[in-house]
Amino acid sequence: MARYHIETYGCASNRGESQQIETALRDAGHYPVDGPGAADVAIMNSCTVVEKTERNMLRRAKELESETADLIVTGCMALAQAEEFREEGVDAQILHWDDVPAAVTNGECPTPGPGTEPVLDGVVGILPIARGCLSNCSYCITKFATGRVDSPPVEENLEKARALVHAGAKELRITGQDTGVYGWDEGERKLPELLDRICAEIGGDFRVRLGMANPGGVHGIRDELADVFARHDELYNFIHLPVQSGSDTVLEDMRRQHRVDKFVEIVETFDDRLDHWTLSTDFIVGFPTETPDDHAQSMALFREVRPEKANVTRFSKRPGTDAADMKGLGGQVKKDRSKEMSALQREVTAEAYESMIGDTAEVIAVREGTGDSMKCRDSAYRQIIVRDAHSRGIEPGDTLAVEVTSHQTVYAFGDPV
Structure with a gap:
């Protein structure tokens, strides 16, 4: 069980993602501490709006890296501009929001809440x-x-x-x-x-x-x-x-x-x-x-x-x-x-x-993403993001075929076909 510190920047959507991360961490037996210096892992949920915001994110990531044992950066800037953190020399795991709880471990088994209720x-x-x-x-x-x-x-x-x-x-x-x-x-x-x-x-x-x-x-x-x-x-x-x-x-x-x-x-x-x-x-x-x-x-x-x-x-x-x-x-x-x-x-x-780029895959829409996007999974559990989902009538639970058009290292983008 790990001690964690989480910082959230940006909009209400990011705050909601951080809330979900914290819920999963607490359910798994991890617990928050006051400040990155006391934490086994610090989590920064980043924002990217204007250049000034990006500079602030990079500066804060460097500070957190020096203050904690391990750093995870997630959120909009991490996922859209991961290379910025690497070019700045930030030593951190760059993860999608969904993958953060599983990464906050010391190689330990997961610890779900009491009982085995679905x-x-x-x-x-x-x-x-x-x-x-x-x-x-x-x-x-x-x-x-x-x-x-x-x-x-x-x-x-x-x-x-x-x-x-x-x-x-x-x-x-x-x-x-x-x-x-x-x-x-x-x-x-x-x-x-x-x-x-x-x-x-x-x-x-x-x-x-x-x-x-x-x-x-x-x-x-x-x-x-x-x-x-x-x-x-x-x-x-x-x-x-x-x-x-x-x-x-x-x-x-x-x-x-x-x-x-x-x-x-x-x-x-x-x-x-x-x-x-x-x-x-x-x-x-x-x-x-x-x-x-x-x-x-x-x-x-x-x-x-x-x-x-x-x-x-x-x-x-x-x-x-x-x-x-x-x-x-x-x-x-x-x-x-x-x-x-x-x-x-x-x-x-x-x-x-x-x-995967250029391939067509059948996916299941699993969760709503940021903005008007939908998080989908293909047959090998690879994550494919479909943009403009609601305008296309796509809802969680739908099965659809998509053509993979591009990727952002840890997930791909796809268009319905």
């Missing part, structure tokens, strides 16, 4: 399928809050999913601290069965996104799980597999339940089954025992698997964890390694979105 948010249905995890990572404080995995029966989760779809959900988000170990508390590996039955037995036009699944849990079901993805168009071809390091030595020190070769085998299995899919992963840079060679191995792994989406987090000590007692690396070392990997991340992501 939530309908617009046309997005959120279904926690279990609570807790089986991991014992040396850096993670979440395990103290969530305990061991507790999995409701498949039938119970299936009925919750059905209720969400019948209530209007067009996108089902399957969540949990570690969805890959769903059912392990009962000695069974139930995730493939649950996903298969949701797709096969619930009627209606909807898509399903699988939330975070640690490689240690997925490896043993990789063939069965990939077959389910290949069999059902309802499943977004997207999976979040947090690897955390490309060094087996560091993974051992982290007490992760996988090694690099197991992670790569999962990726190769999905490559074999799916024509195209999106790999999302997490890396922690600057873990106390990470050597320059360990970092080089992480960079090499990133280049090998080329995840289109990645959360790059600088290691931050959490009270009560074993890693908190380790002698840490210097802040500049962590900044330098983070900057190098984040630059590679932007290169890989931009390459993926650049390759």
Whole structure:
């Protein structure tokens, strides 16, 4: 659980986005602090109206970078003029509003609110399928809050999913601290069965996104799980597999339940089954025992698997964890390694979105964006923004075909066809 500081600039729309970010952060167990100096991460929700505003945003971003361990910049200027921050030398993650909550971690499991009750948010249905995890990572404080995995029966989760779809959900988000170990508390590996039955037995036009699944849990079901993805168009071809390091030595020190070769085998299995899919992963840079060679191995792994989406987090000590007692690396070392990997991340992501230009894709309109835009998702969960949405009669939940016309590194723009 992280300490965060958030600053919001600009219009009422930006203030609304910040409110949603804060709600998600608090629901996940993170908590606000008074000022960036006391925070693990500072979030700047930026504005861009006139040149003076842009100069102020750049100045404030530089100040925040020097005052906090980690900086995330989101909002209009970040998304429309990300290169301005990079040219100014600002060392920050540039993220879409929707991606900020997931990035505010220390490589820890997500921490949803109490219980496993589903939530309908617009046309997005959120279904926690279990609570807790089986991991014992040396850096993670979440395990103290969530305990061991507790999995409701498949039938119970299936009925919750059905209720969400019948209530209007067009996108089902399957969540949990570690969805890959769903059912392990009962000695069974139930995730493939649950996903298969949701797709096969619930009627209606909807898509399903699988939330975070640690490689240690997925490896043993990789063939069965990939077959389910290949069999059902309802499943977004997207999976979040947090690897955390490309060094087996560091993974051992982290007490992760996988090694690099197991992670790569999962990726190769999905490559074999799916024509195209999106790999999302997490890396922690600057873990106390990470050597320059360990970092080089992480960079090499990133280049090998080329995840289109990645959360790059600088290691931050959490009270009560074993890693908190380790002698840490210097802040500049962590900044330098983070900057190098984040630059590679932007290169890989931009390459993926650049390759989409000129393609036609079927998308689901998921949420209203800024102004008169609509946030849509294609079959691989890539974000495509459609402008002038309301004037075109596009509403959340609609399915439409779009031609991809351009991109802004972390998302694309598309026109209905």
